[in-house]
Amino acid sequence: MLTLCAPAYAQEEGESPPDEPGAAPENMRATDEAREHFMAGIEHFRQHQYRDAIRRFQLAADLVPSADLWFNIARAYEEVSEYDAAVEHYQRYLRDRVDPPDRATIERHIEELRARAEVQRAEQRAAPTAGELRLTANHDGADVLLDGESAGSSPWPAVREIAPGRHTLSLESQGYIPFRSEVSVERGVTTAAYADLVPETRYRAIRADPVFAWIAWGLGIAALGTSIAVGVEAASRQSTDLDTARNLAAYSDGLIGVTIGMGVVGLVLWFVEGRTVSTERITVESSGAAGVRGLDEGATADPAAE
Secondary structure (H helix, E strand, O other): OOOOOOOHHHOOOOOOOOOOOOOOOOOHHHHHHHHHHHHHHHHHHHOOOHHHHHHHHHHHHHHOOOHHHHHHHHHHHHHOOOHHHHHHHHHHHHHHOOOOOOHHHHHHHHHHHHHHHHHHHHHHHHOOOOEEEEEEEOOOOOEEEEOOEEEEEOOOOOOEEEOOEEEEEEEEOOOEOOEEEEEEEOOOOEEEEEEOOOEOOOEEEEEOOOHHHHHHHHHHHHHHHHHHHHHHHHHHOOOOOHHHHHHHHHHHHHHHHHHHHHHHHHHHHHHHHOOEEEEEEOOOOOOOOOOOEEOOOOOOOOOEEO
16 A cells, blocks of 8 residues: 655655755745644544545645645545545646656556546446335325425325435325325435324214204194184184184184294294204224334335434
8 A cells, every 4th residue: 555755844854855846945934834734634644534634735735835745635535535536646746756766656556546436437327316205105095295296196106216305295185184294315215104194083063852842843733733623613603603603713813822932932942952062073083193204225224203
C-alpha cells in the first residue's frame, strides 16, 4: 500500500528538502499554517477520518502547493472509494513532482484505480433507483390515494415501484373512517404497508311505545262509530218521533266531540310517550388499530411503524 508523503516544509530539521516547485515559500507565516494543516491532516488520516484529512491537505496546498499534498489527497480519496478523484490527484503528483522515483508504480496504480472506477460506475448504473410499495388493507374496494393522487383501489394486485422518500397514503370508502398515514420508501427496498379501515359508528334512536296514545285514538274511533250509528237512528225517527230524534242527534253530536277530544289527547300522548329513551349502535366498530407498517425485505425485517 502506498504511504503518505511529507512536503518539504514538514521535513525534520537537518533534512534537505526535495527540489520541487513551492518547496521553499517566501511567506513563512503561510508555511507555518500549511504545516499545521498538514500535521492535522496526517492525524485525521491515521484516525480514518479521511474527509477531514482531505480538507486539511487541501488547505495546506492552497497556502503552499506541493506535489506531496496531491499524493496524500489521492490516498485519502482512494480510502473513501472515490477513484476518479484519486486518479486526478495522482496525476497532479506526477505532473508537479520533479522526476518522481515511483512514477512506474504510480502509473500502474492509476490504471488499477481506473478499472475500479469503471466497475463502480457499472454497479451504480445497475443499482435500483426506486423502491417498491406493497399495500394490503382489511377492506376491499377502498379508494387509494398516494400523495393526493388516485392510485386505484384496494387490494393492490402487486407491488408498485415508487420514488424513494416519504409519501402520504390515504384510503377512503363509504361507511368507513378515512385512513391517513405516511410511509417511508427506500431505494431498492420493498416496503409493506397495512391499512386497517375502521367502520363508522352510527346510532339509531329507540323511542318508547306510545300505548296510551293508541288507546286514546281507539276510543276516539269507537266514539266516531257510535256517533255515526246514533246519527243514522236519529235521522230515521224524524218522521215518527221528533223528540227522540232530537235527543239522539244531540247524543251523536256529543260523541263527535268525544272523537275530536280523543284525537287531540292521542296526539299529545304520541309526542309525550314517543320520545327517545335510548340509542342503539347499528354498526360494529373494528377491534383492529389503524396503522401502516413498513417492512424492509432485505437483510433486516424489522417493522417501522408509521
